[in-house]
Amino acid sequence: MSDAHAPPTLTAGRIPDASGADEGWLRLEGASAGAGEGAGTLRFGGEWTLATATELDRRSHAIDPQAVAAIDLSAITRMDTAGAWLIHRTVAELRAAGREIEANGLSTRFHSLFDEVGRTDRPEQLEESGPGWLEDLLYRIGEATFGLAREGRRLMSFYGMLLVKGGRLFVQPHRLRLTSLVHHLEQTGLYAVPIVGLLSFLIGIVLAYQGADQLRRFGAELLTVNLLGLSVLRELGALMTAIIVAGRSGSAFTAQIGTMKVNQEVDAMETMGLDPVDILVLPRILALMAALPLLTFLSDIIGIIGGGLMSWAVLDIPPDAFARQFREAVPIQHLWVGLIKAPVFAFIIGMVGCYEGLKVTGSAESVGAQTTRAVVEAIFLVIVVDAGFSILFSTIGI
Numbered sequence: 298m299s300d301a302h303a304p305p306t307l308t309a310g311r312i313p314d315a316s317g318a319d320e321g322w323l324r325l326e327g328a329s330a331g332a333g334e335g336a337g338t339l340r341f342g343g344e345w346t347l348a349t350a351t352e353l354d355r356r357s358h359a360i361d362p363q364a365v366a367a368i369d370l371s372a373i374t375r376m377d378t379a380g381a382w383l384i385h386r387t388v389a390e391l392r393a394a395g396r397e398i399e400a401n402g403l404s405t406r407f408h409s410l411f412d413e414v415g416r417t418d419r420p421e422q423l424e425e426s427g428p429g430w431l432e433d434l435l436y437r438i439g440e441a442t443f444g445l446a447r448e449g450r451r452l453m454s455f456y457g458m459l460l461v462k463g464g465r466l467f468v469q470p471h472r473l474r475l476t477s478l479v480h481h482l483e484q485t486g487l488y489a490v491p492i493v494g495l496l497s498f499l500i501g502i503v504l505a506y507q508g509a510d511q512l513r514r515f516g517a518e519l520l521t522v523n524l525l526g527l528s529v530l531r532e533l534g535a536l537m538t539a540i541i542v543a544g545r546s547g548s549a550f551t552a553q554i555g556t557m558k559v560n561q562e563v564d565a566m567e568t569m570g571l572d573p574v575d576i577l578v579l580p581r582i583l584a585l586m587a588a589l590p591l592l593t594f595l596s597d598i599i600g601i602i603g604g605g606l607m608s609w610a611v612l613d614i615p616p617d618a619f620a621r622q623f624r625e626a627v628p629i630q631h632l633w634v635g636l637i638k639a640p641v642f643a644f645i646i647g648m649v650g651c652y653e654g655l656k657v658t659g660s661a662e663s664v665g666a667q668t669t670r671a672v673v674e675a676i677f678l679v680i681v682v683d684a685g686f687s688i689l690f691s692t693i694g695i
């Protein structure tokens with residue numbers, strides 16, 4: 298006795314009908330028993346939906362490609378994305394077997410879904426429909442803008458934390474680690490004297506030479522002293538010193554704290570109940586705020602000496618005449634303008650350097666990336682703040 302529930306079998310190149318009238322089905326009509334001798338039409342009908350996809354998938358794989366000459370979709374009564382995809386895949390497999398056929402007869406109400414599935418089934422068309430260059434450019438600009446906004450907010454949060462803990466340090470001075478403070482004062486101040494002095498001397502020479510070369514055309518060589526004094530004392534002394542210190546000490550802060558993060562020393566401090574900000578950050582920032590005004594004063598003096606020597610060599614202005622003209626043309630307030638900026642620049646450099654150091658993750662590559670980022674951010678912020686100072690002093694008449 299045969300089993301009534303046995304699965305349908307394929308005979309003479311035909312697919313039996315499904316058991317229910319509303320279910321999806323496909324059958325091969327007009328094909329002869331010899332599959333290679335006479336090909337027929339593969340008809341699709343009923344509901345081609347996700348509910349019947351498993352059975353239809355099994356039946357579609359049982360088709361002999363050589364027995365198919367055409368495809369008729371006119372009997373389909375219902376279709377969803379899964380059914381449309383199955384039909385497209387069946388057609389693609391028949392074409393891959395060498396049968397150049399097209400699917401015809403589909404009701405117009407299914408055309409949009411069928412065509413859309415056909416487009417998304419082609420990877421090359423997905424690549425062509427990607428975003429254009431303008432859209433990609435706008436996306437990158439927006440992403441960078443939001444990234445800068447997030448970074449600025451985090452940096453301002455770190456700035457607020459420093460103000461709170463710095464105020465607590467003044468209320469409880471015993472929390473200040475004098476040994477660490479003196480050590481960093483030596484590292485950021487004393488050891489930076491040679492490079493700051495050399496570059497300031499060369500900058501003074503360049504300013505005097507270029508200024509004299511331009512003013513000689515108007516017979517105003519003596520005004521080179523005025524140009525040198527104002528530019529060095531008000532701007533270049535503090536700005537160039539801050540840039541040198543940002544590249545030297547700011548990067549060192551990031552690298553040192555970042556290496557401690559990689560070695561999990563910062564985590565060990567927190568485990569022992571120690572505050573990394575009190576131990577690592579505040580001593581560095583306070584030391585830099587004390588050292589940078591001294592370095593700026595040194596830069597001013599050496600820069601003016603370099604410019605005076607160049608004026609003596611190029612313009613034949615002896616040192617006594619240079620000193621007399623300098624004293625008359627450059628008021629002492631210009632020196633204070635430059636020195637007032639120095640602690641602010643130092644705070645910015647120290648804050649950015651320590652902030653980027655604390656952001657380091659557990660890899661040496663992260664240390665290098667954050668060190669580079671710290672130098673760039675510190676120099677950028679120093680120049681922005683210097684521009685703000687220039688506008689402020691010009692507005693109030695200093």
